[in-house]
Amino acid sequence: MMKLKKNKITLFLITIIVIFCFAFSASAFSAGTETMDEQIEQLKSILSSSSYSAFQSRMILTTAQDMLESGVPFEDTKIIIENSLEESFDAYSIKKVFDVILDAHQEGLPTEPLINKVNEGFAKNANRSVIISVISNKAENLKKANEILNEALQEGLEINGEEEMVGILADSLENDVPDESLSWLVKTGTAEGKSITEISEISEELSYLSLLASDSGLSSEEISLLFKKAMETSTNIDEICENIQTSLETQMNAAKTEPGGTVKPSAISDGGTLPTSSTGGSSVEVGETPTQEAGEAPTETSSGPEPSTSPTEESPSPPEN
16 A cells, blocks of 8 residues: 555656646747747847838848847847948848858858858958958858868768868868868878867968968969979878978079069979969958068068179079979
8 A cells, every 4th residue: 555655656746747847848948939039129129220121121130030040149140230230231231241151051061250250350340342252252161171071071081070170171271272282181181090189280380381372472373283292292291291381482582583572484393393473462351461462572571672692692502303
């Protein structure tokens, strides 16, 4: 009889717990719906003080709701709208910014780098066309980075921290590191058991070398060829970085042989030293430091022609074949 009574008490307690959990879940779901509605109301209130038409405000709110439902944080969405109004963005520019972020999310790409770029643009008082251009390019780099990563995964490589890796590779692409070099880095680094931190550090070094090459006047095609030649000379990641740096040093030394930093065609060698492009240069984007004029060595500060020197002082040694 006592055992039966204990069973009834246990069953009663279980029933109470189940009912409580169900009620709590229903309440939480209801609260979540109310929170979304409250967030939309807040955004609607912000837009009501703007000069946008009712149609334009609805257009922005609809896209904003899509972003919130996809998981983009409310605060980020709200700040973009507030800053856009402060900078007098038209309604269609706000929607374009939202569309780029939303499209990236729907393709499975990280959206935080895009949001950071938008906020960085606002902080620098960049105009709407620049911000849209920068985040559109960033989205393309994220897409390319994701493709590079997927290729490695399809070959059976196991990669931890995929989203973080996509962001790292996208940063390197932004600095004109060739796609094939990054693909090689991911596959080789992963196969060698390098951690994401190590691959990140190597990627940053490649970015630095690429920017150095761009500052020295090389075009994107010439940088790609330089990286390719370096990869053909070794299978070791560290040696490849050293080979790229050596080729660049040779390149910049050769640039000093003529006034203005123009490299002579005779400076080209089969060992990977490339000519300086007379038109090469890199564009300045949000968050980047403007580079020097094409053809100038990064260490040069004078804009005037260099004084003539004796051949023994400035002439570089002949390139090795």
